[in-house]
Amino acid sequence: MTPMIPAHIPDEPPLTYADSFDIPVLFRNGPADKPKRQWRTAKHMAWTGSDGFPAADGWYAPTTTWREIIKAATEVGRDVTPHLQNQPRYAHGELIARVSPLYAYLGAHPVKPRHPVPGAKGRRLTLNPVYAHGTERTAKNAAAYRLGMTMTEWACRSLLGLGQTEHLELGGPIPALHKSFKDPKKKLPDLWGRHETDEMYWLIEAKGGNVGVGTLRDGWAQLKAGSKILGSYTHRTVLVGASVRPGDDLFLTIDHDLHPGQPPITPGGFDPADEAAVGPGNLEDHLGESDDALIGAARAQMLTYLALGSAPASQLRTVPVPTDRASRHRRSGLTTPLENDDLTLALRADARGTEPHVEQHALRAGIRSMGLDDFLTCRIPGTEVHLGMSRKLFAACERLHEEDLAIARRTPGLRAEDQPAVDRGLSEDAQEEQRLTQRRIFREQQEEARPRLRPLLREAYERGTMSDWRDLLRRPEEPTLDLQSDKGLLEAATPETYLAVSRYDLPGVHA
Numbered sequence: 408m409t410p411m412i413p414a415h416i417p418d419e420p421p422l423t424y425a426d427s428f429d430i431p432v433l434f435r436n437g438p439a440d441k442p443k444r445q446w447r448t449a450k451h452m453a454w455t456g457s458d459g460f461p462a463a464d465g466w467y468a469p470t471t472t473w474r475e476i477i478k479a480a481t482e483v484g485r486d487v488t489p490h491l492q493n494q495p496r497y498a499h500g501e502l503i504a505r506v507s508p509l510y511a512y513l514g515a516h517p518v519k520p521r522h523p524v525p526g527a528k529g530r531r532l533t534l535n536p537v538y539a540h541g542t543e544r545t546a547k548n549a550a551a552y553r554l555g556m557t558m559t560e561w562a563c564r565s566l567l568g569l570g571q572t573e574h575l576e577l578g579g580p581i582p583a584l585h586k587s588f589k590d591p592k593k594k595l596p597d598l599w600g601r602h603e604t605d606e607m608y609w610l611i612e613a614k615g616g617n618v619g620v621g622t623l624r625d626g627w628a629q630l631k632a633g634s635k636i637l638g639s640y641t642h643r644t645v646l647v648g649a650s651v652r653p654g655d656d657l658f659l660t661i662d663h664d665l666h667p668g669q670p671p672i673t674p675g676g677f678d679p680a681d682e683a684a685v686g687p688g689n690l691e692d693h694l695g696e697s698d699d700a701l702i703g704a705a706r707a708q709m710l711t712y713l714a715l716g717s718a719p720a721s722q723l724r725t726v727p728v729p730t731d732r733a734s735r736h737r738r739s740g741l742t743t744p745l746e747n748d749d750l751t752l753a754l755r756a757d758a759r760g761t762e763p764h765v766e767q768h769a770l771r772a773g774i775r776s777m778g779l780d781d782f783l784t785c786r787i788p789g790t791e792v793h794l795g796m797s798r799k800l801f802a803a804c805e806r807l808h809e810e811d812l813a814i815a816r817r818t819p820g821l822r823a824e825d826q827p828a829v830d831r832g833l834s835e836d837a838q839e840e841q842r843l844t845q846r847r848i849f850r851e852q853q854e855e856a857r858p859r860l861r862p863l864l865r866e867a868y869e870r871g872t873m874s875d876w877r878d879l880l881r882r883p884e885e886p887t888l889d890l891q892s893d894k895g896l897l898e899a900a901t902p903e904t905y906l907a908v909s910r911y912d913l914p915g916v917h918a
Contacts (some may be wrong), residue, residue: 426473426897426913428515428530431658432562434464438623438646438662446658450522454733456739457842458568458604460663466523473913475740476557476564477792478906480505481711483560483598485574488709489849492812498713503789508550509557510790512538514914518656524805532657532914538911539653547616555615556597562659563600564689565740569609571690571707572600575633576843594625596633596644601671608642608671610634618648623662634666639823641668688743691902694868695732696802698861701868705803706853707906709811711794712804716880718785723886724797725781725876727755727774732902742906754779759890781888782905783876791912793896795905801879802871803864810860 431446432454442449446468452461454469461467487501514535523529538547564571575596598611610633612626623646630644645662651657690707693700705712715723729735729750735743745751758774771781784795796804833841877885896907 424618426908426910427470427528428473428532429468429470429518429524429527430532430558431656432467432469432566434461434467434661435660435662436464436664438620438627438660440620441618441648441650442621442658442660444655446656447518448521451495451520451524453524453526453629454566456911457566459602460567468520468527469566469739470526470528471565471740472744472899472906473847474742474744474895474897474906476509476561477506477908478742478899479560479565480509480557481792481794481906482707483556483572484618485576486706486709486846488713489815489846490807492815495713495717498717499788502714502787502792502794505553505557506657506723506787506790506792508553510912510914512542512550513554513657516656532651533655534651534653534657535914548781551616553615554651555618555649555749558615558657558659559598559611559613559647562647562661563598563609563611563645568604569600569602571703572611576846594629594632595636596626596629599633602643605643606641606670608637609642609645610637610642611645611647613647613649615649616653617652618650620662623648623660627662630664637860638666639668640671642666689847689901691732691800691904694903698865699857701803701864702807702857702860704800704903705807705864706848707728708796708800708804709808709903711796712801712808714787714794715783715785715796715801716805720886722785722788723783723880723888724785724889725771725783726889726898726905727751727758728782728797728900728905729754729777730775730778730780733890735900735902736767742901745898745900755890765845767885767888770890771885774888781876782888782900783880783906784907791909793905793907797871797903798876798879799868799871800903802874803868806864806867807860809851810856810863811849812855814849818848820851 431449431451433442433446433449449466451466451468452463454461454467481502484505488498491497491501512534513532515530517529518531519529520527528878538550542550556678560572563572575598596610596612598613600609600611601607602609610630612629614622614626626646626648627644630646634642635645644666646660646662648660648662649657650660689701690704694704728745731750734748734750754774754777757777758770758779761770762772779796782795782797783801784793786793871879875885877883880886895910897910897913898905898907900906
């Protein structure tokens with residue numbers, strides 16, 4: 408007999424609610440046994456915000472939003488954009504792959520902790536009945552990977568103020584790592600990043616699903632292998648376990664250790680005048696004064712840029728966002744929700760008052776005089792997620808894409824005609840080694856181009872301020888400017904990006 412979802416679970420659409428919830432987080436200075444429901448019974452300390460690790464290990468219960476989680480999901484993982492130089496529309500598929508498992512398998516449920524934290528929402532994430540009762544093992548494994556990567560990105564960036572993460576296989580500016588990933592069988596950590604407040608590298612391993620102590624010890628071994636390679640530089644090893652079982656809360660264990668050594672290496676061709684480059688948490692907070700931050704932000708948003716630039720005109724629109732970037736600098740998390748942002752609400756109300764009497768072109772010019780910019784956005788097909796960005800960042804991404812395409816065309820080994828056919832008998836490991844080599848060459852070429860890229864991207868960024876969207880998109884018509892506030896969306900923005908989710912398609916609440 409085929410097992411069924413129990414009859415007491417109601418068959419109803421998800422409830423509509425604000426998307427805030429609490430995530431229990433346990434900080435420890437090394438992997439230990441998996442907590443036994445302590446996320447419900449422990450006395451949690453209040454999370455007051457941090458640009459690094461809290462002063463004391465122990466249990467915390469920070470509050471976040473679904474938008475922050477989706478932001479993390481869209482930006483974490485292997486950079487696939489080098490493979491999309493000629494097929495940018497496939498960026499939509501990659502974004503779907505990163506977001507859809509979270510919508511498919513996560514729900515939320517109300518909780519009454521034994522020791523409630525002041526200001527807590529009393530709602531936590533959990534696995535939904537579909538995952539618990541009907542999902543096969545291979546699908547669970549894939550979902551666990553995506554959950555682990557997403558929650559690790561959220562914890563390191565939104566919670567702890569780490570700068571942009573990168574897949575460790577690329578090595579970045581760390582020469583010791585360049586040769587370490589030639590062998591795909593080596594067990595090394597997932598991610599690395601540079602924390603400006605800590606003034607050190609972080610090596611990061613992500614685990615997700617029903618994470619037990621064995622999985623955590625495996626992760627710690629991967630971190631030790633990476634730490635051994637990186638040993639001469641000051642760095643922190645961070646192991647994040649995103650643990651959840653059907654019927655239980657999602658909670659994180661963050662095991663960490665500190666390794667003293669040399670200061671981190673600055674980017675290639677570093678300009679000493681750019682030393683304020685990368686601030687805690689968000690490159691976008693520093694684009695005005697830092698060319699290296701601009702390069703990093705454009706690279707981080709390249710997947711979204713490709714999705715926007717290749718979307719059909721009918722799917723594009725622009726939304727008004729305050730011109731004042733400082734209003735969206737990092738406070739807690741990376742994004743600023745807009746539904747309760749007084750500045751956004753007031754400026755949009757003023758703009759709507761002129762809408763019935765003004766044509767689109769004049770309206771777009773008029774909102775600029777009111778202190779509004781309009782960000783390009785589209786819904787990612789197959790999801791209820793809307794992504795977007797400003798003119799300035801779009802123009803910088805466009806320039807970076809042109810340079811990346813030129814690298815791919817002129818570099819032997821990266822062109823399609825240089826690749827051996829898959830059916831020539833290469834093993835899976837050999838194919839993966841080849842792909843690792845290609846990505847590493849591509850990234851090395853990007854780093855070599857950095858001194859030349861700085862003025863090019865800066866010029867594009869500044870030019871984008873007054874560019875029309877039709878010119879940036881190279882299309883005859885401007886996307887429609889949408890001033891309607893009641894679209895069923897929960898919106899959020901960073902200084903240069905936009906993200907919205909449907910309030911009617913959030914993870915449902917389960918008793």
